[in-house]
Amino acid sequence: MSQTLFEKVWSSHEILRTEDGDSLLYVDRHLVHEGSRTAIDKLDDNQLGVARRHQTFGTADHYVPTQGGLDSLAVDQRKMVETFDANMSRFGIEAWGLGTRRQGIVHVIGPELGLTLPGMVLVCGDSHTSTHGALGALAFGIGASEVAHVLATQAIWQRTPKAMRVSVNGRLAPGVFAKDVILAIIAKIGTGGATGHVIEYAGPVIEAMSIEERLTVCNMSIEAGARAGLVAPDETTFAYVRDRPFAPTGEMLEQAIAYWRSLRTDTDARFDAEITIDQELHAPMITWGTTPETAIPVDGTIPDPESAGSPERRDEWQRALDYMGLAAGERLQDVQIDQVFIGSCTNGRIEDLRAAAEVAKKGRARVPVLVSPGSMSVRAQAEAEGLDRIFTEAGFEWRGAGCSMCVGMNGDLVGFQKRSVSTSNRNFVGRQGVGARTHLASPASAAASALCGHIADVRSLF
Amino acid sequence: MRQFVTVTAKAAPMPAANIDTDQIIPARFLRRPRKEGYGDCLFYDARFDEAGRERPGHVLNQERYADAQILVTGRNFGSGSSREAAVYALADYGFRAVVAPSFGDIFFNNALINGFLPVRLPEEEVSEIVGVISSDAGDNTIRIDLEKLILEAGGKTYRFHIDGLKRRCLLEGLDDIALTRTHTDEIEAFERRHFERMPWLGDRRRTAESQDRG
Numbered sequence: 144m145s146q147t148l149f150e151k152v153w154s155s156h157e158i159l160r161t162e163d164g165d166s167l168l169y170v171d172r173h174l175v176h177e178g179s180r181t182a183i184d185k186l187d188d189n190q191l192g193v194a195r196r197h198q199t200f201g202t203a204d205h206y207v208p209t210q211g212g213l214d215s216l217a218v219d220q221r222k223m224v225e226t227f228d229a230n231m232s233r234f235g236i237e238a239w240g241l242g243t244r245r246q247g248i249v250h251v252i253g254p255e256l257g258l259t260l261p262g263m264v265l266v267c268g269d270s271h272t273s274t275h276g277a278l279g280a281l282a283f284g285i286g287a288s289e290v291a292h293v294l295a296t297q298a299i300w301q302r303t304p305k306a307m308r309v310s311v312n313g314r315l316a317p318g319v320f321a322k323d324v325i326l327a328i329i330a331k332i333g334t335g336g337a338t339g340h341v342i343e344y345a346g347p348v349i350e351a352m353s354i355e356e357r358l359t360v361c362n363m364s365i366e367a368g369a370r371a372g373l374v375a376p377d378e379t380t381f382a383y384v385r386d387r388p389f390a391p392t393g394e395m396l397e398q399a400i401a402y403w404r405s406l407r408t409d410t411d412a413r414f415d416a417e418i419t420i421d422q423e424l425h426a427p428m429i430t431w432g433t434t435p436e437t438a439i440p441v442d443g444t445i446p447d448p449e450s451a452g453s454p455e456r457r458d459e460w461q462r463a464l465d466y467m468g469l470a471a472g473e474r475l476q477d478v479q480i481d482q483v484f485i486g487s488c489t490n491g492r493i494e495d496l497r498a499a500a501e502v503a504k505k506g507r508a509r510v511p512v513l514v515s516p517g518s519m520s521v522r523a524q525a526e527a528e529g530l531d532r533i534f535t536e537a538g539f540e541w542r543g544a545g546c547s548m549c550v551g552m553n554g555d556l557v558g559f560q561k562r563s564v565s566t567s568n569r570n571f572v573g574r575q576g577v578g579a580r581t582h583l584a585s586p587a588s589a590a591a592s593a594l595c596g597h598i599a600d601v602r603s604l605f
Numbered sequence: 606m607r608q609f610v611t612v613t614a615k616a617a618p619m620p621a622a623n624i625d626t627d628q629i630i631p632a633r634f635l636r637r638p639r640k641e642g643y644g645d646c647l648f649y650d651a652r653f654d655e656a657g658r659e660r661p662g663h664v665l666n667q668e669r670y671a672d673a674q675i676l677v678t679g680r681n682f683g684s685g686s687s688r689e690a691a692v693y694a695l696a697d698y699g700f701r702a703v704v705a706p707s708f709g710d711i712f713f714n715n716a717l718i719n720g721f722l723p724v725r726l727p728e729e730e731v732s733e734i735v736g737v738i739s740s741d742a743g744d745n746t747i748r749i750d751l752e753k754l755i756l757e758a759g760g761k762t763y764r765f766h767i768d769g770l771k772r773r774c775l776l777e778g779l780d781d782i783a784l785t786r787t788h789t790d791e792i793e794a795f796e797r798r799h800f801e802r803m804p805w806l807g808d809r810r811r812t813a814e815s816q817d818r819g
């Protein structure tokens with residue numbers, strides 16, 4: 144029978160399936176971060192151990208400071224980082240804590256170290272686990288109780304999601320990046336558009352993307368409501384995986400690649416939903432509201448709630464405008480900003496930093512800019528390429544690796560009613576700090592906005 | 606796990622859509638130890654002003670809804686971050702169930718595991734229920750029966766659906782880890798076959814140890 148990529152990975156991991164349709168799936172790889180505290184407390188309360196510690200890896204990301212070391216943290220933040228280290232060594236789980244060379248955001252280090260491989264089932268107690276699907280893995284976020292379950296059993300109960308294919312045809316105009324593609328997809332299908340589904344991204348635009356670009360796209364699957372997002376593994380994937388520290392080598396790698404080739408969706412396989420993006424993506428996208436679906440082309444104007452379609456939507460838009468301190472009809476590019484954040488699991492990889500640096504060369508920041516590489520390895524690579532100097536010369540702050548201002552748990556916050564352009568994935572009310580006003584954008588758009596002091600069209604700088 | 610069979614309780618309307626888990630519990634509260642309880646953090650930035658005073662406009666600060674145990678809300682409730690603390694905050698506050706047209710998938714699972722019932726109903730039905738529990742004349746008591754899969758509000762009966770294992774765990778108050786551990790033999794047998802077929806998926810130490818590690 145014809146199968147989609149997702150069905151192939153799913154069925155090859157099904158330990159059993161109950162009559163009621165619950166599947167017990169085998170978990171190949173489990174990644175953990177400081178948020179695992181609750182799950183580990185649960186193990187302790189129930190006197191349970193970790194079933195497969197060698198299939199579990201950890202990194203400190205959510206609470207780590209991006210400057211000043213542990214001492215710069217408040218006591219309870221610091222405790223999160225320390226408890227993590229203690230838990231990892233207590234259970235013998237290989238982990239990269241603060242100050243180690245490979246520490247970084249869990250969704251950056253997984254692919255980077257070869258911990259994420261095609262055809263795997265990978266889980267992590269974080270919604271953006273969908274990122275890892277870029278390599279053709281079935282990767283999804285789970286809650287703390289499920290983290291405890293996976294630690295204790297190496298398996299997880301799931302009900303089969305539906306399959307959706309999003310095909311991106313056409314081509315990308317200059318200045319348009321992977322981030323703009325996923326923002327355009329979410330704007331089209333909405334934040335609940337893929338609820339209950341696993342998205343397979345396909346089509347010429349996706350096929351032409353590097354792995355890092357695919358990681359950006361898959362990352363934000365969750366912002367469309369999807370359980371996971373994935374891309375069929377291809378030559379680009381195999382080349383990426385080769386020589387990663389934890390990836391198979393030699394004979395075993397060749398054997399693996401032969402298998403990974405068989406994972407592609409069969410030509411006559413059926414999806415529960417099909418979405419096609421056909422037109423050329425002509426402009427960088429940026430959000431105006433408090434959900435990622437409010438992305439519009441950067442040269443657009445802020446829409447009128449009266450055109451929202453229903454009274455509920457009108458109220459929703461109006462609330463978003465009030466929170467964002469914006470008015471209908473305003474040109475997005477005239478909006479003044481207070482700060483910029485470049486980083487996160489969406490856009491904290493080396494290609495993102497290169498794109499931002501390309502823009503940073505053109506001027507000087509007019510507002511504070513925080514650049515936090517996605518991992519210490521990315522940071523080292525960027526420094527080897529001299530990107531850190533480009534940033535510092537442009538007045539951007541060059542920091543350590545972590546989630547940083549994406550969520551502000553470590554104290555890197557956007558001020559009350561301050562406006563930020565951010566390369567992260569969530570512009571929710573209060574996400575970057577109480578009252579913070581977030582506009583999501585690509586690294587190039589964010590850097591361009593930093594140089595202009597207002598939301599800017601990166602194309603105007605080249 | 607806390608059992609859920611039937612609950613009859615006051616309900617509070619919060620009809621906005623897209624109430625994400627960052628709004629249910631802001632990130633800065635997540636470092637608080639679980640045992641200290643999260644009820645006071647629920648919807649914190651919406652319920653309280655910058656000085657920590659209650660905002661009188663918020664539904665949970667109104668006398669009529671003060672002891673509500675069921676929340677009726679808009680589509681895509683609990684989307685966003687996977688933080689299970691969103692469920693803890695709702696449960697610690699005193700809620701037993703939330704009714705909405707749709708939920709974030711991870712939130713939905715987290716809720717079920719914690720004995721907290723997410724009820725999915727069509728958008729028109731949710732609006733109708735919001736109408737009943739918001740009107741001064743209406744009674745804001747709702748009854749939810751997980752055995753029969755029905756919800757009663759304003760003299761009407763609505764049918765909802767939840768399947769399988771998670772429903773059974775709720776009805777019987779079963780712990781899913783204990784349940785899975787009865788399948789340990791199957792997991793181990795599966796694992797042996799799995800690693801024979803895909804040996805590169807097994808323990809990666811051998812490869813990694815020969816590499817430069819940091």
Ligand code: SF4
Pocket residue numbers: 204205248249250269271487488489545546547549550567568
């Ligand atoms: S960078 Fe942001 S979205 Fe990514 S894992 Fe960290 S907090 Fe979550």
